[in-house]
Amino acid sequence: MGKVAVAFAAAAAVIVSCSVAAVMVGRRVKSRRKWRGVVEILKELEEACDTPVGRLRQVVDAVAVEMHAGLASEGGSKLKMLLTFVHHLPIGTEKGTYYALHLGGTYFRILRVLLGGERSYLDVQDVERHPIPSHLMNSTSEVLFNFLAFSLERFIEKEGNGSSSSQRELAFTFSFPVKHSSISSGALIKWTKGFEISEMVGKDVAECLQGALNRRSLDMHVAALVNDTVGALSLGYYHDPDTVVAVVFGTGSNACYLERTDAIIKSQGLLTTSGSMVVNMEWGNFWSSHLPRTSYDIDLDAESSNPNDMGFEKMIGGLYLGDIVRRVILRMSQVSDIFGTTLSMLSEPYVLRTNSVSAMHEDDTPELQEVARILKDLGVSDVPLKVRKLVVKICDVVTRRAGRLAAAGIAGILKKIGRDGSGGITSVRSRSETQMQKRTVVAVEGGLYMNYTMFREYMEEALVEILGEEVSQYVVVKAMEDGSSIGSALLVASLQS
Numbered sequence: 201m202g203k204v205a206v207a208f209a210a211a212a213a214v215i216v217s218c219s220v221a222a223v224m225v226g227r228r229v230k231s232r233r234k235w236r237g238v239v240e241i242l243k244e245l246e247e248a249c250d251t252p253v254g255r256l257r258q259v260v261d262a263v264a265v266e267m268h269a270g271l272a273s274e275g276g277s278k279l280k281m282l283l284t285f286v287h288h289l290p291i292g293t294e295k296g297t298y299y300a301l302h303l304g305g306t307y308f309r310i311l312r313v314l315l316g317g318e319r320s321y322l323d324v325q326d327v328e329r330h331p332i333p334s335h336l337m338n339s340t341s342e343v344l345f346n347f348l349a350f351s352l353e354r355f356i357e358k359e360g361n362g363s364s365s366s367q368r369e370l371a372f373t374f375s376f377p378v379k380h381s382s383i384s385s386g387a388l389i390k391w392t393k394g395f396e397i398s399e400m401v402g403k404d405v406a407e408c409l410q411g412a413l414n415r416r417s418l419d420m421h422v423a424a425l426v427n428d429t430v431g432a433l434s435l436g437y438y439h440d441p442d443t444v445v446a447v448v449f450g451t452g453s454n455a456c457y458l459e460r461t462d463a464i465i466k467s468q469g470l471l472t473t474s475g476s477m478v479v480n481m482e483w484g485n486f487w488s489s490h491l492p493r494t495s496y497d498i499d500l501d502a503e504s505s506n507p508n509d510m511g512f513e514k515m516i517g518g519l520y521l522g523d524i525v526r527r528v529i530l531r532m533s534q535v536s537d538i539f540g541t542t543l544s545m546l547s548e549p550y551v552l553r554t555n556s557v558s559a560m561h562e563d564d565t566p567e568l569q570e571v572a573r574i575l576k577d578l579g580v581s582d583v584p585l586k587v588r589k590l591v592v593k594i595c596d597v598v599t600r601r602a603g604r605l606a607a608a609g610i611a612g613i614l615k616k617i618g619r620d621g622s623g624g625i626t627s628v629r630s631r632s633e634t635q636m637q638k639r640t641v642v643a644v645e646g647g648l649y650m651n652y653t654m655f656r657e658y659m660e661e662a663l664v665e666i667l668g669e670e671v672s673q674y675v676v677v678k679a680m681e682d683g684s685s686i687g688s689a690l691l692v693a694s695l696q697s
């Protein structure tokens with residue numbers, strides 16, 4: 201090769217290596233810019249979900265104010281504050297065998313309890329728990345109730361010959377809003393949590409179940425129609441009469457509490473039998489401008505089966521947390537290729553479930569293998585560790601907000617009933633020292649609370665932050681496993697005794 205050719209070859213080599221380097225630098229700059237875009241999205245999310253204690257206190261006040269408004273007049277607030285006609289809760293002296301059927305958001309349960317007349321003699325037998333087949337959620341009321349009656353029939357068949365010869369008393373725990381006309385009857389107000397059987401709205405729920413049981417010639421009597429929160433309160437009260445509030449953190453979320461009948465202004469004259477009644481708040485529908493709402497919440501709501509409805513539930517309910525996280529990841533994957541370039545399932549609504557969020561959030565392996573596995577299941581493979589850490593952070597931000605808002609909800613109820621140490625916003629009587637320091641038990645039930653440790657910890661930590669160390673000592677949060685179903689059966693027992 202001549203000198204000239206060598207020089208050309210050398211020059212070409214220099215040009216090639218320069219352009220390779222330039223491409224690489226360019227790529228790095230681009231990828232750094234993309235990473236910055238992702239970090240920006242995270243920062244925005246953190247800011248939008250921020251819940252300093254001052255903001256939580258504003259939510260607390262708003263809850264208490266809305267509770268008053270909902271009790272004052274029908275439709276006076278987004279909080280429906282529904283009457284339950286439950287004036288007395290089980291006290292521990294109940295006897296006999298009772299059944300409960302619980303239609304929740306994701307599962308249905310059937311169980312039998314045996315009561316021996318003493319608190320310590322509560323025998324919960326044969327708890328059956330099954331996922332609700334998804335086709336039932338938008339079928340017809342007939343299909344749904346026939347399915348429930350069929351499941352009950354199978355449950356009874358398994359009891360064998362030793363079973364009772366008399367009519368069985370059944371509690372129907374129904375985890376949806378109902379306008380009660382008595383403890384054992386009430387019309388469905390609306391579906392929540394993705395159920396969509398529109399012809400059922402307005403129908404008497406207990407009557408529908410009783411009809412289906414009769415069609416199968418099952419000798420069972422629907423003795424009470426009970427919201428899941430009321431079931432949890434019943435079990436809480438059975439074990440500890442200081443229990444005055446119950447909250448469910450599951451697929452959906454809600455709370456009930458024991459209210460003085462004279463405070464239920466919208467129903468004066470109707471309520472004569474006792475000094476108090478359990479009120480089902482339906483707090484999932486609570487709304488306040490103080491709630492920290494993000495663009496992801498707005499989109500989730502708009503694309504849900506019940507837009508403009510259940511705003512609080514959509515920030516704290518187990519059905520929704522996974523989908524908020526999914527939306528954030530999807531957004532990041534649109535501005536950068538950190539989640540890969542191949543098509544993933546990230547754009548499929550509800551594909552990321554909250555139990556996966558909890559598994560990722562609580563992944564304590566050094567390489568975050570659980571996060572990698574769950575992302576892989578969503579079609580996102582080989583993400584580097586720093587991206588996996590980012591996903592954990594998103595789970596943390598969304599769940600922290602949920603836990604802290606949940607605590608504000610509870611503190612709002614405590615404020616309304618004068619158990620938050622501030623004396624409440626109306627009752628002068630409750631300002632006395634003794635009332636302020638009364639021990640108050642809050643019964644809590646639901647898969648989100650039971651299974652998602654970080655949610656539980658954030659909730660409990662924020663409750664102490666809001667109430668202060670001193671008052672918090674008097675507020676006991678007690679988990680009630682299967683409380684909604686067991687407690688409803690106890691409620692039926694208390695009606696018989």
Ligand code: BGC
Nearest residue numbers: 375376377392448452453454
């Ligand atoms: C329902 C409530 C129920 C709560 C928890 C909400 O979607 O409206 O009635 O108590 O979920 O299951």
